[in-house]
Amino acid sequence: MVVLAVPWEVVPPVLAQAGDLSGKVLIDCTNPIRWENGPVVAIEGSGVQEIAKRTPGAKVVKAFNTLGAEHLQAPKFGAYKADVYIATDDASARNVAASLARELGFDVVDAGPLRNARLLEHLAVLWVHLATQGGMGRSIAFKVLKK
Ligand SMILES: NC(=O)c1ccc[n+]([C@@H]2O[C@H](COP(=O)([O-])OP(=O)(O)OC[C@H]3O[C@@H](n4cnc5c(N)ncnc54)[C@H](OP(=O)(O)O)[C@@H]3O)[C@@H](O)[C@H]2O)c1
Numbered sequence: 001m002v003v004l005a006v007p008w009e010v011v012p013p014v015l016a017q018a019g020d021l022s023g024k025v026l027i028d029c030t031n032p033i034r035w036e037n038g039p040v041v042a043i044e045g046s047g048v049q050e051i052a053k054r055t056p057g058a059k060v061v062k063a064f065n066t067l068g069a070e071h072l073q074a075p076k077f078g079a080y081k082a083d084v085y086i087a088t089d090d091a092s093a094r095n096v097a098a099s100l101a102r103e104l105g106f107d108v109v110d111a112g113p114l115r116n117a118r119l120l121e122h123l124a125v126l127w128v129h130l131a132t133q134g135g136m137g138r139s140i141a142f143k144v145l146k147k
Helices: 008-018 047-054 069-073 091-104 114-131
Strands: 002-004 025-028 033-035 039-041 059-062 083-088 107-110
Touching (some): 002 008, 008 047, 025 047, 039 114, 047 059, 059 091, 091 107
Parallel strands (some): 025 059, 083 107
C-alpha cells in the first residue's frame, strides 16, 4: 500500500520518482486546492483521475481527504466517529482503505466509484472554507447520519 499525501503541485514529480506502482493499492489523500479569496478546486475534473492516468495498473482509491490531517490520530468528535469517504473502482483497494480507516477509529462510508472522488475533492474545499472563512475552526468533520 502506498499513501499519497503531498501538495497537489508536486504530485507529478513525486509519482515519477515512485516508479512502477502497478498492483499496489494507492491511497490518494491529496486535494487540488488553490486560494482565490478563499479555497477553490484548482483543476477541471478530478485530481485522483489525473493520478490514476499517471499510475497504470495501480489500485487507486480516494480516502482521508475530507478532514484536517491532525484528526487522523483522533477521529472521535464527542459521541461521534468522523467519516472517511472511500471512492474507488477496485474492491480490494476499498477493503484495504476501509480496514485502515476502521483501525484508526473512523466510520467508513462507501462513496462509490472513482469518478465520485471528484465530489470528495469538492467536499474538501467546503471543509477548508468552513474551517477558515466560515469561522468554524479546524475541529470539524463531516458525518452522514442515518435513522
Ligand atoms: N493538511 C491537512 O489537513 C490535509 C487534509 C486533507 C488532505 N490534505 C492533502 O494532503 C496533501 C498533503 O498535505 P499536507 O498539509 O500534509 O502538505 P505538506 O505538509 O505541505 O506536505 C506533506 C509532505 O509532502 C512532502 N513533499 C513536499 N514536496 C515534495 C517533493 N517535491 N517531493 C517529495 N515530497 C515532497 C514533504 O515531505 P518532506 O517533509 O520529507 O519534505 C511533506 O512532509 C495535500 O494534497 C493536501 O491537500 C491535507
